[in-house]
Structure formats: C-alpha cells, structure tokens
Amino acid sequence: MAGEPQADCLFCKIVAGDVPATIVHETATTVAFRDINPQAPTHVLVIPRAHYPDAATLAAAEPAVAADVLSAAAEVAAQEKADSTGYRIVFNTGAGAGQTVFHAHAHVLGGRGLNWPPG
Template sequence: MTDCLFCKIVAGEVPAEIVRESERAVAFRDINPQAPTHVLVVPRAHHPNAAALAAADPASLAEVVAEAHQVAVGDGVADGGYRIVFNTGREAGQTVFHVHAHVLGGRGLNWPPG
C-alpha cells in the first residue's frame, strides 16, 4: 500500500530503529513506548489486521510471533515475562491498519492496564 506507514518502514522509506529482520517480518522500536521494551513486529506484506494475516498467510503470522519472542530475548525480558498484543480494529485501539504485534516488557504488566 502506498500510504501505509508500516509498509514505508519495511521498504526503508521512513526511518525507524530496526531491532530485527527476517524473511517475512521486521521489528522496530515504538516511537511512543508504553514500557521499557516496546517493539512492533510487522509482516513485510501488508495485511490490515491479525485475523486477515492468519487467514491469508499463517506462516507469516507464526514468524511474527517467533520474531516477537526473539525481540524479548534480545531485550532481556523473556525470562521475567513479556506481553505480545495485537490490536484488531479501531475500538481495540488499532491506529495503523497494517497488522503489528506489540512486544511489551521490562516493567510489571498487570491486567487490566491503568
């Protein structure tokens, strides 16, 4: 998609602090972090949300989750615990409609938030 922010990050057209890259996914730091570790993991191909990615390309969804774990390992939060969050739809808080996993860790993540 030509107007998708995350597609532009994947293509290298918009700068981002890239943490990891794989064949199907790119991970980069969130510009408005909500925890000491807050990294977004996106598939290289554009899909609007997690459900669409799961239906169209389950292997890419699996790679996004695997990369999210590797981000947690790399940031040193895997042993203590971390959260992987997919917001799907406006009412869930999705603001960029290119599926992305939030990897959050490095502080207590009690539920519900707030």
C-alpha cells in the same frame, strides 16, 4: 490488495526503507522496530513485510507468516532480555481496540510489571 504494499501505509514505508525506524530484528518475512511512543521499557513492534490490515486477515491469508510474527516477537523479547521477567504480545485489531496503523503488527511489551487486565 492484501499482501501488496500500500502507498499510504506507514509500516509499508518502513519496510521499504522510505521512513526511518530503529530496527532491532529482521527476518525474510518480518521487521521489528522500536515504538516511537513506548508504553513500557521494552516496546517493539513486529510486523509482517507483506501488508495485511490486521492480525485476523494475516492469519487467514498467511498462517505461516503469522507464526513468523510470533516467533520474531519471542526472539525480540529474548534479545531485549524481557523473556526472563515476562513480556506481553498484543495485537490490536480494529480502531475500537486501539489499532491506529492498519498493517498487522504485534506489540512486544516488557521491562516492567504488566498488570492484568490491561487497559
């Protein structure tokens, strides 16, 4: 069921504290932690504490929490000093877009030039 923790979800396990992560920011509705395979000097994942399989599902079910994820991403960018040089917030939705963990999450990328278009 959407919103409920999933036993087989890596990010739900991080939220529960069952899997270690380098947490850099937390709110009542979000957790932010460093990506284990960073693609930029700053690469932090911001996730909702509640389980939703992707950004579209999260936005439809809990628009306020989707906004919290974006607000937390901006706070992380400022904390990491990426806000002064520019940063990117990316939501991959679906396997074809590169989503590998099916728990909604935003990638906060910065600390180097980020060419457009990506990928």
